[in-house]
Amino acid sequence: MIEFKTCSNCLECKPLEAFWLDNSNARDGRQPWCIACHEAYYLEHREHLLEVGRQWQAENAERMKEWNRSYYVENAEKIRRSESARYYANREEVIARRSAARAEHYNSPEAKAKREEEDRKREASAALKSTPEAQEKRRQELNAYNRDYHAANREAIRAKKKLYNEANKEKIAERRRLARLAKIAAEKGTEGTDGGN
Numbered sequence: 001m002i003e004f005k006t007c008s009n010c011l012e013c014k015p016l017e018a019f020w021l022d023n024s025n026a027r028d029g030r031q032p033w034c035i036a037c038h039e040a041y042y043l044e045h046r047e048h049l050l051e052v053g054r055q056w057q058a059e060n061a062e063r064m065k066e067w068n069r070s071y072y073v074e075n076a077e078k079i080r081r082s083e084s085a086r087y088y089a090n091r092e093e094v095i096a097r098r099s100a101a102r103a104e105h106y107n108s109p110e111a112k113a114k115r116e117e118e119d120r121k122r123e124a125s126a127a128l129k130s131t132p133e134a135q136e137k138r139r140q141e142l143n144a145y146n147r148d149y150h151a152a153n154r155e156a157i158r159a160k161k162k163l164y165n166e167a168n169k170e171k172i173a174e175r176r177r178l179a180r181l182a183k184i185a186a187e188k189g190t191e192g193t194d195g196g197n
């Protein structure tokens with residue numbers, strides 16, 4: 001049996017389903033106005049209702065923020081538990097969804113274009129760095145840097161060198177001796193080659 005109810009606005013008799021639920025109405029648990037009347041009213045007063053809503057939000061923004069904060073603080077443990085329970089119940093699905101979303105993003109034309117653009121930039125910059133001009137420029141920059149560094153730290157470098165030389169006298173003498181021998185050997189070798197030509 002279908003129950004009917006008369007709308008207190010349009011006075012039409014309509015099935016109960018044409019009225020929204022209203023738990024505060026003890027008689028039939030439905031609102032006095034039918035859905036069509038509510039919707040018509042809403043459309044007619046849309047601008048005004050939106051404005052009222054905006055005003056309420058503006059006036060109560062701080063209070064709502066505070067309410068949300070205190071609700072979260074008071075229920076932090078419960079919220080955390082239910083979130084992690086939900087996470088674990090759907091863990092596989094969540095992981096699968098995330099990795100599918102990642103794969104989809106990775107394969108999207110935008111992401112591909114971005115990767116290609118980055119590759120292009122990297123190659124262009126590498127090509128720029130590897131030209132003889134760029135290498136020469138880099139060499140000159142390094143030379144200039146070394147020159148400036150030495151000029152600015154002349155005394156400190158000299159003092160450090162002196163300390164090192166004093167501490168390594170024998171090693172340095174040995175290195176000089178080996179270098180002399182190497183030079184002599186090289187000269188003899190060159191003479192030998194020259195003789196052959």
Ligand SMILES: [Zn+2]
Pocket residue numbers: 007008009010011012033034035036037
């Ligand atoms: Zn109505």
